[in-house]
Amino acid sequence: MKMASLIRSLRWLLLFVCLLLVGLVARTFWFSTTAPAPSPGLAQSLTPWSSTQRMAALGRLQQAIRYRTISQDDTQLLDTTQFAGFRRFLAASYPLTHQQLQPRLLGGGTLLFTWPGRSVGPGTVLLAHQDVVPVEDSAQWAYPPFGGVVARDSIWGRGVTDNKANLIAQLEAIESLLQEGYSPTHPVYLVLGHDEEVGGWRGAGRAAAWLKSRQLPLARVLDEGGFITRRRVPGMQGRPVALVGTAEKGFLTVELVARAPGGHASMPAAETAPDLLLSALQQLRHHPFPAQLTEPMQQLAGHIGPHLPWPQRLAFANRWLMEPLILRGYAATPAGAAAVRTTLAPVRLQAGTKDNVVPSEARARINLRLLPGYSVATTLQQLRALLPDSSRVHLLVVGRPAEPTAMPARSASADYELIASSLPSRALVTPFLMVGQTDARHFTGLTRQVFRFGPMSDPAGFHARDEHLAVSSFYEGMRFYRHYLKNLPE
Ligand SMILES: [Zn+2]
Secondary structure, three states: OOHHHHHHHHHHHHHHHHHHHHHHHHHHHHHOOOOEEEEEEEHHHHOOOHHHHHHHHHHHHHHHHHOOOOOOOOHHHHHHHHHHHHHHHHHHOHHHHHHOOOEEEOOEEEEEEEEEEOOOOOOOEEEEEEEOOOOOOHHHHHOOOOOOOEEEEEEEOHHHHHHHHHHHHHHHHHHHHOOOOOOOOEEEEEEEEEEEOOOOOOHHHHHHHHHHOOOEEEEEEEEEEEEEEEOOOOOOOOOOOEEEEEEEOOOEEEEEEOOOOOEOOOOOOOOOOOHHHHHHHHHHOOOOOOOOHHHHHHHHHHHHHHHHHHHHHHHHHHHHHHHHHHHHHHHHHHHHHHHOEEEEEEEEEOOOOOEEOOEEEEEEEEEEOOOEOHHHHHHHHHHHHOOOOOOOOEEEEEEEOOOOOOOOOOOOHHHHHHHHOOOOOOOOEEEEEEEEHHHHHHHHHOOOEEEEEEEEEOOOOOOOOOOOEEHHHHHHHHHHHHHHHHHHOO
């Protein structure tokens, strides 16, 4: 009797498992993108530039790279002559833009251009930045970092991808539209920051404050961020994916300060300040923040999922069941983990000055990148809860933290469609979460529609050696911005 009921239960279980499997496979077959993918491509064939004009534009990008516009945390170290020279070069190269768009100098180096609209209405902010990060060892570069060399179908140099190709492409697009006598329906503000790499507070921060103080309404913001890639989205087998940042992570640096009596190194105490610091660090490292798919990453999964190879497609099609598996996959690589959790990186350690002295103080700086949904306050709370001995290990906030995006930009919108329709190729367009920081965050209080995307294909060497970009990609960028500006939603 018992045996019979066991068999009956097993049959039901087997039936359930079979149905589940059929369901999973069926969902995978019918898996299509969760939002209708907008169709890129149309704009690119309509180009106003002859090959001679394109070459001249490339020449201007080469010249732009030759200005060593390196921003510095310590403004005393700033070489203002390089920035002044760069601004003079821009004024000479883009005369109509400078005559008609009345540039305003903010914070000592940022340019804010205002392109009046044909009528009053919410404006568009286009952002790029003039400043670049320093070069560590120029002898290691294939071409001189400030040479602006064109070789192997690419343009090479510090700042070409971050962010001078965008900046020059935007100015080329605007200048060409002005030559035709075009003016936008509503105002367009072009903000060319000079301190993005050190936080953007003087530049983009002031530009946002300027717009806010004049109560100038904004419809949308477009800044650098995502780009087109054939290589960086695993499983896409060379298909280009355009990653449009609809949100960005927050930024927080904290310092742990451990204190304990020091003394002679020949008679160390059982627990010294460095010991306390190390165990505090380990405690934090052993308790990573939980992984989760935020809205932009869920949308990304919905868009790329149908194009992935089988086992991954099955997982992405059945996220309700397989999300833990997907998250584990993401968490396995540094880039993947950054997209799904608040990360924590020890970046500076400091203790001791002499071999025979036990230091009485040890310090560690930790940089955190906050996932949307967290805040600086809740993150600090969680860190403090993890530190066992707050009387001996203190936690301090360093510098200016930035909150993560509270509300991602809407991808089901004309603003997003316009980005997609201005793109060059058969790229698959998808929202994603920016793990780095951009100047765009200064504008989040002014409109929800803040997008982080630069129309460049596989830019290489961000903040690293041999920074370069394909010349064809720079030309595509010019066409992108021209189409974008000419087709802004009413
Ligand atoms: Zn940048």
